[in-house]
Amino acid sequence: MIGRLSIGVIALVLGAILLCGVVSAEKVDTLGEHSADRLLIATTTSLDATGLLDLLEEKFKEDTGVTAEHVAKGTGISLQIARDCNADIVMVHDRVAEDAFIDEGFGADRRVFGYNYFLLVGPENDPAKVTGLNGTAAFMAIEKATAEDPSVVFVSRGDNSGTHSREKLLWKWGGYDYADINSSEWYREAGLGMGETLTMTEELQGYTLSDSASWGTYESNLSLVPLVENDEKFLNVYAVMRVSDEKCPDVNTDAAKKWINFMISDEVQDILSTYGVEKNGVPYFSPGRGSAEVMGVTDEETKDPVV
Amino acid sequence: MNDLLTGVETAFNLILAADPEVLTITLTTLRITFTSVLIGTLISIPLGAAITFREFWGKKTLISIIQTLYALPTVIVGLLCYMILSRSGPLGDLKWLFTPNGMIFGQTILIIPIMAGLTIAALQAIDPIITDTIRSLGATRFQFLKSHLREARFAIMAAIIVGFSRAISEVGTAIMIGGNIKGHTRVLTTAISLQTSMGNFNLSLALGIILLAIALIINLIMGFVQNR
Numbered sequence: 001m002i003g004r005l006s007i008g009v010i011a012l013v014l015g016a017i018l019l020c021g022v023v024s025a026e027k028v029d030t031l032g033e034h035s036a037d038r039l040l041i042a043t044t045t046s047l048d049a050t051g052l053l054d055l056l057e058e059k060f061k062e063d064t065g066v067t068a069e070h071v072a073k074g075t076g077i078s079l080q081i082a083r084d085c086n087a088d089i090v091m092v093h094d095r096v097a098e099d100a101f102i103d104e105g106f107g108a109d110r111r112v113f114g115y116n117y118f119l120l121v122g123p124e125n126d127p128a129k130v131t132g133l134n135g136t137a138a139f140m141a142i143e144k145a146t147a148e149d150p151s152v153v154f155v156s157r158g159d160n161s162g163t164h165s166r167e168k169l170l171w172k173w174g175g176y177d178y179a180d181i182n183s184s185e186w187y188r189e190a191g192l193g194m195g196e197t198l199t200m201t202e203e204l205q206g207y208t209l210s211d212s213a214s215w216g217t218y219e220s221n222l223s224l225v226p227l228v229e230n231d232e233k234f235l236n237v238y239a240v241m242r243v244s245d246e247k248c249p250d251v252n253t254d255a256a257k258k259w260i261n262f263m264i265s266d267e268v269q270d271i272l273s274t275y276g277v278e279k280n281g282v283p284y285f286s287p288g289r290g291s292a293e294v295m296g297v298t299d300e301e302t303k304d305p306v307v
Numbered sequence: 308m309n310d311l312l313t314g315v316e317t318a319f320n321l322i323l324a325a326d327p328e329v330l331t332i333t334l335t336t337l338r339i340t341f342t343s344v345l346i347g348t349l350i351s352i353p354l355g356a357a358i359t360f361r362e363f364w365g366k367k368t369l370i371s372i373i374q375t376l377y378a379l380p381t382v383i384v385g386l387l388c389y390m391i392l393s394r395s396g397p398l399g400d401l402k403w404l405f406t407p408n409g410m411i412f413g414q415t416i417l418i419i420p421i422m423a424g425l426t427i428a429a430l431q432a433i434d435p436i437i438t439d440t441i442r443s444l445g446a447t448r449f450q451f452l453k454s455h456l457r458e459a460r461f462a463i464m465a466a467i468i469v470g471f472s473r474a475i476s477e478v479g480t481a482i483m484i485g486g487n488i489k490g491h492t493r494v495l496t497t498a499i500s501l502q503t504s505m506g507n508f509n510l511s512l513a514l515g516i517i518l519l520a521i522a523l524i525i526n527l528i529m530g531f532v533q534n535r
Contacts, residue, residue, distance in 0.1 A: 071486030
């Protein structure tokens with residue numbers, strides 16, 4: 001008797017659980033599938049952390065009726081997701097990786113929509129004396145200082161993100177072999193996102209390279225300070241491109257083209273010129289419109305709509 | 308200490324204010340976890356019973372493999388499911404990657420070994436005298452199975468609770484397959500991971516408290532059922 005009762009109760013609970021699943025499914029109101037009116041963007045973390053993409057996706061929905069959604073990972077994994085045909089759009093900031101992606105035939109219709117600068121952040125007392133130096137010289141100063149001062153450490157993203165790529169380039173520009181740098185005692189490879197890397201840098205009171213948008217989002221929690229800013233070697237250009245329908249026949253090309261044109265439209269470019277001022281004091285991103293020369297790209301890449 | 312207190316305070320504020328974003332995240336979590344536990348239960352318990360009551364070549368090895376899979380890292384399950392559900396993968400046509408359905412798929416795979424393994428352990432722990440008695444009374448196959456499951460019900464319930472706990476608390480599979488899309492595949496654990504990476508420790512802690520509160524309620528319900 002007891003057994004039958006408990007089986008009944010178990011069935012009741014399972015039923016309730018199922019019901020709960022169904023009810024919440026209705027409330028959440030999300031379809032589980034890609035469709036003609038869904039656009040999936042694989043993107044770098046900085047565009048997400050600032051809240052910019054949420055805002056743009058809302059506007060895009062109003063303008064076109066298309067639901068755009070994003071998964072925010074580093075540039076490296078975002079491009080991999082796109083290579084596996086799992087995204088319609090990629091928005092990243094690593095020119096070299098983007099070129100490879102386009103050359104392989106995966107990327108098409110790249111447009112440059114905005115830029116900002118990386119920052120070298122570090123402890124306020126600046127033991128490596130990088131303040132006032134240019135980007136490359138600052139990296140060299142850190143390497144030199146580590147020989148005498150064991151408190152000087154550099155924390156690297158170490159995750160193949162756009163920021164990590166630039167950091168590797170900066171070591172190269174400074175005349176170092178990255179393999180040597182990477183195996184140094186003072187070089188800490190975090191293998192984490194920008195937020196975690198900044199938190200780790202804070203704990204270690206070290207130096208790290210950060211994109212300015214992420215820095216603007218996280219700085220209130222940190223005692224670190226930006227030591228080198230607005231250096232031309234720190235230029236950080238954001239690009240948008242669609243995943244080619246020749247490699248991935250299932251992608252939502254129509255919506256992807258609309259999204260690219262949306263990103264270079266006056267509507268979005270105007271948003272970029274003010275986005276973040278309230279929270280951050282200055283915008284997180286500078287609009288790409290009219291800044292082709294600063295960004296080192298052709299004028300067409302900033303304004304020609306894709307067809 | 309101060310941070311901890313603020314975290315608790317934030318949690319209560321979020322719950323009391325019924326913050327719509329937190330509500331969506333919580334409902335998504337419940338939906339995905341419950342569905343995976345339900346599917347996982349329907350697969351693992353019959354599977355565990357079949358393995359326990361049948362004699363076949365390689366049975367001990369199979370049980371060892373199942374027990375080894377308890378240690379399967381959630382990120383590896385995430386990665387495998389990514390490859391399976393990817394457009395270029397075998398189940399790419401389902402288009403489940405970065406959707407709640409994909410997450411249910413991943414979490415179900417994640418919890419099956421542990422639930423099946425614990426079911427086997429539960430059934431094996433039944434006193435052989437009982438088994439013999441049931442057999443000697445001429446029970447049909449169905450009656451035999453039913454009486455064994457009844458006999459082991461507490462331990463099987465524990466298997467379900469462990470499966471539920473693993474599903475609701477894991478982050479590796481959820482972030483890899485779900486992609487942490489706001490309002491769509493963001494669940495409590497991926498939200499905690501995101502907020503932590505953004506340095507919002509209070510909010511993370513608050514979400515953690517909500518998750519534990521859910522687990523507590525489920526355990527209370529299960530405990531109530533057990534005591535009947």
